[in-house]
Amino acid sequence: xxxxxxxxxxxxxxxxxxxxxxxxxxxxxxxxxxxxxxxxxxxxxxxxxxxxxxxxxxxxxxxxxxxxxxxxxxxxxxxxxxxxxxxxxxxxxxxxxxxxxxxxxxxxxxxxxxxxxxxxxxxxxxxxxxxxxxxxxxxxxxxxxxxxxxxxxxxxxxxxxxxxxxxxxxxxxxxxxxxxxxxxxxxxxxxxxxxxxxxxxxxxxxxxxxxxxxxxxxxxxxxxxxxxxxxxxxxxxxxxxxxxxxxxxxxxxxxxxxx
Amino acid sequence: xxxxxxxxxxxxxxxxxxxxxxxxxxxxxxxxxxxxxxxxxxxxxxxxxxxxxxxxxxxxxxxxxxxxxxxxxxxxxxxxxxxxxxxxxxxxxxxxxxxxxxxxxxxxxxxxxxxxxxxxxxxxxxxxxxxxxxxxxxxxxxxxxxxxxxxxxxxxxxxxxxxxxxxxxxxxxxxxxxxxxxxxxxxxxxxxxxxxxxxxxxxxxxxxxxxxxxxxxxxxxxxxxxxxxxxxxxxxxxxxxxxxxxxxxxxxxxxxxxxxxxxxxxxxxxxxxxxxxxxxxxxxxxxxxxxxxxxxxxxxxxxxxxxxxxxxxxxxxxxxxxxxxxxxxxxxxxxxxxxxxxxxxxxxxxxxxxxxxxxxxxxxxxxxxxxxxxxxxxxxxxxxxxxxxxxxxxxxxxxxxxxxxxxxxxxxxxxxxxxxxxxxxxx
Numbered sequence: 222x223x224x225x226x227x228x229x230x231x232x233x234x235x236x237x238x239x240x241x242x243x244x245x246x247x248x249x250x251x252x253x254x255x256x257x258x259x260x261x262x263x264x265x266x267x268x269x270x271x272x273x274x275x276x277x278x279x280x281x282x283x284x285x286x287x288x289x290x291x292x293x294x295x296x297x298x299x300x301x302x303x304x305x306x307x308x309x310x311x312x313x314x315x316x317x318x319x320x321x322x323x324x325x326x327x328x329x330x331x332x333x334x335x336x337x338x339x340x341x342x343x344x345x346x347x348x349x350x351x352x353x354x355x356x357x358x359x360x361x362x363x364x365x366x367x368x369x370x371x372x373x374x375x376x377x378x379x380x381x382x383x384x385x386x387x388x389x390x391x392x393x394x395x396x397x398x399x400x401x402x403x404x405x406x407x408x409x410x411x412x413x414x415x416x417x418x419x420x421x422x423x424x425x426x427x428x429x430x431x432x433x434x435x436x437x438x439x440x441x442x443x444x445x446x447x448x449x450x451x452x453x454x455x456x457x458x459x460x461x462x463x464x465x466x467x468x469x470x471x472x473x474x475x476x477x478x479x480x
Numbered sequence: 481x482x483x484x485x486x487x488x489x490x491x492x493x494x495x496x497x498x499x500x501x502x503x504x505x506x507x508x509x510x511x512x513x514x515x516x517x518x519x520x521x522x523x524x525x526x527x528x529x530x531x532x533x534x535x536x537x538x539x540x541x542x543x544x545x546x547x548x549x550x551x552x553x554x555x556x557x558x559x560x561x562x563x564x565x566x567x568x569x570x571x572x573x574x575x576x577x578x579x580x581x582x583x584x585x586x587x588x589x590x591x592x593x594x595x596x597x598x599x600x601x602x603x604x605x606x607x608x609x610x611x612x613x614x615x616x617x618x619x620x621x622x623x624x625x626x627x628x629x630x631x632x633x634x635x636x637x638x639x640x641x642x643x644x645x646x647x648x649x650x651x652x653x654x655x656x657x658x659x660x661x662x663x664x665x666x667x668x669x670x671x672x673x674x675x676x677x678x679x680x681x682x683x684x685x686x687x688x689x690x691x692x693x694x695x696x697x698x699x700x701x702x703x704x705x706x707x708x709x710x711x712x713x714x715x716x717x718x719x720x721x722x723x724x725x726x727x728x729x730x731x732x733x734x735x736x737x738x739x740x741x742x743x744x745x746x747x748x749x750x751x752x753x754x755x756x757x758x759x760x761x762x763x764x765x766x767x768x769x770x771x772x773x774x775x776x777x778x779x780x781x782x783x784x785x786x787x788x789x790x791x792x793x794x795x796x797x798x799x800x801x802x803x804x805x806x807x808x809x810x811x812x813x814x815x816x817x818x819x820x821x822x823x824x825x826x827x828x829x830x831x832x833x834x835x836x837x838x839x840x841x842x843x844x845x846x847x848x849x850x851x852x853x854x855x856x857x858x859x860x861x862x863x864x865x866x867x868x869x870x871x872x873x874x875x876x877x878x879x880x881x882x883x884x885x886x887x888x889x890x891x892x893x894x895x896x897x898x899x900x901x902x903x904x905x906x907x
Contacts, residue, residue, distance in 0.1 A: 278785070278786065278787050279582075279787040280582050280583075280584055280585075280787070281583075281584065281585040281786070281787045281788065282785065282786040282787035282790075341590075341594075344594045344598070345594070345621075348597075348598035348599070349598060349600065350591070350594070350595055350598070350600060428587065429587060429588075429591065430587065430591065431584075431585055431586050431587035431591060432584065432585075437587075440587055440694070441585070441786065441790055442790075443694065443695070443698065444558055444694035444789075444790050444791075445786075445790045445791060445792075446697060446698065446717075446721065
């Protein structure tokens with residue numbers, strides 16, 4: 222096992238190095254400032270930005286730390302609201318095959334819609350760009366959790382539910398002690414997919430609404446064709462995505478059980 | 481403000497009130513009769529329900545009263561057309577009027593429109609056709625807007641991708657994909673005018689798409705567009721990036737054409753007349769300052785940072801001073817490449833409306849002049865300019881000369897004849 226890990230690590234580092242060297246070789250021939258920037262230029266920008274992550278030069282110019290914090294704040298609001306809604310609806314659908322079959326066509330129609338397509342509608346009706354962006358996150362993180370919860374609840378062993386009936390457990394207790402724990406692994410798997418798609422959607426949403434957030438940051442740097450900043454932002458977005466996923470992976474390991 | 485001033489202010493306000501009453505009741509006699517019949521307070525209240533009395537009073541005073549609201553948000557798109565709106569923040573023009581203004585950068589014109597209608601911004605940078613279109617409910621929900629000031633005149637250009645260096649005229653542009661910032665923009669109407677004068681049908685022979693200005697250079701580089709009629713700095717930025725050249729400045733289509741504007745919901749003017757007036761005064765002041773060529777370098781440095789335009793100072797200087805490389809190897813000197821003149825001529829609005837009609841954006845028949853007078857506040861802006869010691873033009877409607885192709889004169893009193901004079905039109 223240990224040897225395997227070392228080999229994986231070596232290979233992984235080698236792939237990274239080869240990519241960076243190829244990138245450097247590809248961009249080194251161009252004069253600086255023209256064409257795609259190389260890894261050194263990106264590194265210099267990253268160094269600069271990370272040195273002052275929380276500066277605030279007015280409403281349209283804030284440090285990368287503040288931008289990421291704004292995005293994570295939006296993500297938290299939209300994602301938590303969506304997760305709560307999805308789990309509740311998912312449990313209802315999972316418990317009632319009739320309801321599931323009746324609602325499923327609507328879910329199927331709404332699910333493939335890009336969350337950004339909702340933006341104009343939200344702006345028109347809610348009349349607030351910040352809340353509209355949060356609702357876009359809501360829409361993007363609703364479906365995976367909903368589908369997984371419904372599936373997880375529907376596949377709970379009948380025996381568990383029967384025992385709960387025989388013991389005449391009240392519905393809140395039944396939910397808390399039987400249904401949710403039994404469906405937890407499936408639910409968390411859904412939550413994990415959801416957080417990924419929410420993080421993907423937020424960048425696009427913020428590019429549309431402007432103001433703050435990592436998506437706005439990318440857009441503002443694009444204005445100035447400052448590609449080093451854009452590449453740095455891409456890396457930062459990726460890293461945060463990994464951290465979010467790792468957090469939920471840890472949660473899912475804790476909730477796993479064997480029958 | 482000392483007592484003397486206060487008294488003059490009150491007197492002026494009363495005079496304004498009486499003038500309005502006289503106008504509504506048909507002269508002094510009618511006014512007295514009405515007052516006698518219902519009592520003075522009731523009469524004023526009745527009038528206020530149909531006429532923005534507070535606004536009229538505020539406008540009649542040289543110095544507006546204290547602003548009803550001091551903390552304002554004003555939206556802008558990061559382009560040099562917004563120069564007075566943006567520079568007024570770092571250079572203290574809003575502060576001088578007792579206002580605390582945050583200028584907020586928006587990503588596209590659709591967003592500018594929506595956050596303004598939503599009330600997330602108090603006043604806003606707009607393209608000068610937008611307040612007309614929004615008031616009419618064309619391409620938007622219908623919300624009454626006013627446009628008290630033009631931001632810049634001229635200041636746009638047709639930029640073509642470097643591979644089209646051989647292009648000499650509109651006729652060579654058949655099949656091109658063009659970008660314009662928004663449907664309801666001078667850019668769109670001037671590009672269409674230019675193409676049609678050269679015998680190219682802008683709807684059939686080329687493709688014109690709305691592309692947010694900041695995304696234009698990237699699209700030109702990606703070969704996604706053959707060219708664009710865009711606001712600066714994105715024409716000059718294309719030259720700076722070696723991806724395009726400046727084919728024609730928009731001032732060579734219509735010398736002195738309006739471009740961007742300062743606009744607000746009519747509601748702001750009526751509910752917070754002092755705030756409205758103070759903001760307008762700041763804008764008029766800043767516009768006057770930007771008009772002076774000697775100030776342009778200082779302004780370029782003030783609006784270049786990330787918080788505002790996020791552009792290289794060099795590019796902004798080339799735009800604002802009018803000494804610039806055109807991407808074909810020449811250095812040109814055109815001091816009025818962009819200029820700043822706030823006066824919102826009614827005739828400008830009427831021209832814009834004829835073009836909205838011409839290209840099928842405006843389907844209904846409207847009284848061009850009535851809409852123009854409702855939205856473009858030439859008369860009250862002239863008064864505000866005078867109060868600031870500026871010299872507004874005498875007439876609020878003039879004939880405009882178009883330079884491209886055969887010189888054509890637009891007579892705002894004969895918009896229908898003008899419309900019929902075009903061979904290429906959708907109406």
